[in-house]
Amino acid sequence: xxxxxxxxxxxxxxxxxxxxxxxxxxxxxxxxxxxxxxxxxxxxxxxxxxxxxxxxxxxxxxxxxxxxxxxxxxxxxxxxxxxxxxxxxxxxxxxxxxxxxxxxxxxxxxxxxxxxxxxxxxxxxxxxxxxxxxxxxxxxxxxxxxxxxxxxxxxxxxxxxxxxxxxxxxxxxxxxxxxxxxxxxxxxxxxxxxxxxxxxxxxxxxxxxxxxxxxxxxxxxxxxxxxxxxxxxxxxxxxxxxxxxxxxxxxxxxxxxxxxxxxxxxxxxxxxxxxxxxxxxxxxxxxxxxxxxxxxxxxxxxxxxxxxxxxxxxxxxxxxxxxxxxxxxxxxxxxxxxxxxxxxxxxxxxxxxxxxxxxxxxxxx
Amino acid sequence: xxxxxxxxxxxxxxxxxxxxxxxxxxxxxxxxxxxxxxxxxxxxxxxxxxxxxxxxxxxxxxxxxxxxxxxxxxxxxxxxxxxxxxxxxxxxxxxxxxxxxxxxxxxxxxxxxxxxxxxxxxxxxxxxxxxxxxxxxxxxxxxxxxxxxxxxxxxxxxxxxxxxxxxxxxxxxxxxxxxxxxxxxxxxxxxxxxxxxxxxxx
Ligand SMILES: Nc1ncnc2c1ncn2[C@@H]1O[C@H](COP(=O)(O)OP(=O)(O)OP(=O)(O)O)[C@@H](O)[C@H]1O
Ligand SMILES: [Mg+2]
Ligand SMILES: [Zn+2]
Numbered sequence: 001x002x003x004x005x006x007x008x009x010x011x012x013x014x015x016x017x018x019x020x021x022x023x024x025x026x027x028x029x030x031x032x033x034x035x036x037x038x039x040x041x042x043x044x045x046x047x048x049x050x051x052x053x054x055x056x057x058x059x060x061x062x063x064x065x066x067x068x069x070x071x072x073x074x075x076x077x078x079x080x081x082x083x084x085x086x087x088x089x090x091x092x093x094x095x096x097x098x099x100x101x102x103x104x105x106x107x108x109x110x111x112x113x114x115x116x117x118x119x120x121x122x123x124x125x126x127x128x129x130x131x132x133x134x135x136x137x138x139x140x141x142x143x144x145x146x147x148x149x150x151x152x153x154x155x156x157x158x159x160x161x162x163x164x165x166x167x168x169x170x171x172x173x174x175x176x177x178x179x180x181x182x183x184x185x186x187x188x189x190x191x192x193x194x195x196x197x198x199x200x201x202x203x204x205x206x207x208x209x210x211x212x213x214x215x216x217x218x219x220x221x222x223x224x225x226x227x228x229x230x231x232x233x234x235x236x237x238x239x240x241x242x243x244x245x246x247x248x249x250x251x252x253x254x255x256x257x258x259x260x261x262x263x264x265x266x267x268x269x270x271x272x273x274x275x276x277x278x279x280x281x282x283x284x285x286x287x288x289x290x291x292x293x294x295x296x297x298x299x300x301x302x303x304x305x306x307x308x309x310x311x312x313x314x315x316x317x318x319x320x321x322x323x324x325x326x327x328x329x330x331x332x333x334x335x336x337x338x339x340x341x342x343x344x345x346x347x348x349x350x351x352x353x354x355x356x357x358x359x360x361x362x363x364x365x
Numbered sequence: 366x367x368x369x370x371x372x373x374x375x376x377x378x379x380x381x382x383x384x385x386x387x388x389x390x391x392x393x394x395x396x397x398x399x400x401x402x403x404x405x406x407x408x409x410x411x412x413x414x415x416x417x418x419x420x421x422x423x424x425x426x427x428x429x430x431x432x433x434x435x436x437x438x439x440x441x442x443x444x445x446x447x448x449x450x451x452x453x454x455x456x457x458x459x460x461x462x463x464x465x466x467x468x469x470x471x472x473x474x475x476x477x478x479x480x481x482x483x484x485x486x487x488x489x490x491x492x493x494x495x496x497x498x499x500x501x502x503x504x505x506x507x508x509x510x511x512x513x514x515x516x517x518x519x520x521x522x523x524x525x526x527x528x529x530x531x532x533x534x535x536x537x538x539x540x541x542x543x544x545x546x547x548x549x550x551x552x553x554x555x556x557x558x559x560x561x562x563x564x565x566x567x
Pocket of ligand 2: 037
């Protein structure tokens, strides 16, 4: 699968741009602030129905009332036009050909992309929510039932927490009302628990393969941590009931799961060097790429943002190795230094199409 | 927006509080009223004042009513053994339009949604239970006709749990209604069919 054509209108700093891409390597070079990352974000938007970096109202070009993005995707012999338009203040409209999607979730997963921005270490540094989001987004792209269970669980959790607050405020208690949400949490939570477990056991070996490929003599571990391993959801909710009433929130369930990143026996967040953290993130993303590829039967689009700037030579060499062996599909690479990427690619003897980005204008070289 | 008159500004502010009406539409309505004869504005404001001060809810079913007991609850032609539980008056109107239903109603006044500050105690659920419990009750069946949304489902679960030990049959409307949709928007044929084809609640 690859993106053949892209048209942007009022998308971030682009007023009007139309581009043809090649099916392998596309390089975007240009000064800081010229719009390289914005272009990657437009591709991310078409694939996942949202920006990788900001909320919808910041996507519309300053001073304008709408944006429009259209992409022509080729999968095998099949060409499909995907478009999205958003008028400020209205609901966004996503279309496949001329048909509007009823639900955005129907589109997610059809044209997968993986974005690697090695600088973004939130995944390592932030709380467990970031890590759950990372894995949830992959599993949801592979499994509709998982996405539906997640929506249901989040709904029941929000309602249950509000109910606990109402109990406290009105000094009342209604066991049946609590149970109405508990049964929803149990039903959807069990699905999520089972599928996370199943997924992570498939993910770990692929992740480890990439980590040891990037960093030859280190072993990285990934662990799914959940209270549900010891206590079932129903029992856990029951035994936490008094605490829940007291704290006015739900203290047991899959919303407290975490994924532990471990390196050399210690926690990556505390003990890992910056380089190790970057390698860890790249291995996670490459594993995401391979798992999506295995399930979809074709390679996702890979967006590499400033990768040559942020990685050391040894790690760059490893990535170039993957490119040389043609293991990656269509690539979009950004670089603020025009010559570096060209030299690196010439060195491994692969041809690329290079685009120069300048203040929202793009020209093919 | 700058208005040429405080009076206009105040009227626009009040009208734009209504659902689905923005400042622009409100201004259009206000300018329209000024153009019309004064009597029509008086008639409008009287209608609204009367509506608010005289509107009542039926003491049995909580449907909107001009009297203490509504015309459905007093009608001799209605079956008294069956009660259809709905979210609000619009649902009563929608089901009446199907002409498929001849029983009574019970209007909840909403669905359970703690996020929006609505717990079971804010609805007429206790009154329903009391209605089923009174010695003179002839009710043999309760139909839960709530929208197939997550809120509607939770409310149905809750009510069923509360009344399942009483000597009444609890059923739910068949899902001809598109999932995720509102009852109000279902067409009459679909809605009529889903009432006749109701299934036992489990
Ligand atoms: N909604 C918007 N309307 C207009 N301009 C915007 C909008 N959103 C972002 N920009 C502009 O886009 C520019 C940033 O573009 P981008 O992040 O793509 O740069 P870049 O080429 O990736 O730079 P770097 O090399 O520093 O990463 C900023 O100058 C910013 O002001
Ligand atoms: Mg950038
Ligand atoms: Zn009545």
